[in-house]
Amino acid sequence: EKALSIDPELSEAHTSLGIYEIFCGYDWSRAESAFKRAIEMNPQNSDARHFYCHFLQGMNRHDEAIAQINEALKIEPFSLIVNAETGWAYYLARRFDEALPLLRQAKDMEPGFFLTYLPLAQTYIQKGFYPEAIAELKRAAELSGNHPAIRSELASAYALSGRRSEAVKILREFESQAGREFFDPYFIAVVYLALDDKDKAIEWLEKSYKVRSNWLLWMNAEPKLDPIRNDPRFQELLAAIYTSDLVSRASDRAALTFDRR
8 A cells, every 4th residue: 555655556456455355354345456557557467366276266257267377378388387277266256177277287387486386286176086196285284395285185185085094194294283383174074074074174164364375266166166165164263254245344353263163
């Protein structure tokens, strides 16, 4: 806001405001206005198109999301993250057969870029290719120094492929870490869901709402959350995140604590 008060036509400031809103503020109309303004000010702003794509994914507007990330790719054809996000856009649109070649190509661009392995493995999981997913995630864990997002997906792949004890081992490590320091509750929630413990999954998703986990932006679209999509508790959480008039004011956000004790 300070940057925009100095220069209302600064594309990067509009982009940053939009990013804040989609990950923290949850004011969706303001977010979309910011991204549109950023692109209007500079159509070559790849970041604006990249994060506008994420906004559109959260709104389940997948054709528009794919169009925006493809525009970003035209601007930065050799960007590793944009190439990875292009494949992930097709994953979130449930166009898995189109996602796979894009993500394999993105991985081949730079095999040391661990972030590409995550959407590739997620797509393998949705296709039921569990050994392939596990292999990719093990490699990504090595490259990333056991990044929690990678380990969480690995635990989920173990659980869904029947290797429950290995999944539970990672889950217990996560819970122990969460007891000592900040740990994104979303990573615990999705492992519980893969283990078919829906109550625990929702409990940890509610905790992730309290700390504004970045991953909640994609709750509308994420295929792995389908097993609880029709649960009233999940729908309540979606309403808290996606209904601007509930969450755009601090007083409303404070009221939505989901304390079920």
